[in-house]
Amino acid sequence: MNKLFRSRTDSKLTGLCGGLAEWLGLNATMIRLLVIIAALCSFGTVVLIYMIGCLLVPKAPQSHYDFTPPFHQ
Template sequence: MNKLFRSRTDSKLTGLCGGLAEWLGINATLIRLIVVIAALCSFGTVVLIYIIGCLLVPKTPLHPYDITPPYHS
């Protein structure tokens, strides 16, 4: 199962749309377009959800081993 991260490589503002597109396996431009249209039609609700998502979803780890939980002995 893939984990959702904000993208470090496909980032325009915060990397949330790039990470979501990578997680879903679709084009990031399509996600960005959907977010902009939804933000214009929702009177700011999508903007609030986007900000909350940016605060809750972590950035992609710099090293692949950072994804696994630490082992305790």
């Protein structure tokens, strides 16, 4: 079972929606749209839950393989 992390690569604000999308195997744009619609319909309750989630869910660990080597001529 995968552990939930905030995404480092698919991040717009905090990476929480990107991390949820990776964890659930869904499209991050769909998760973001659902969060926005839910925030508007819940009178801000989802925003509070989102902020708590940002505090509780850790950032994904950095991989040493994510960098691009510098270009040498």
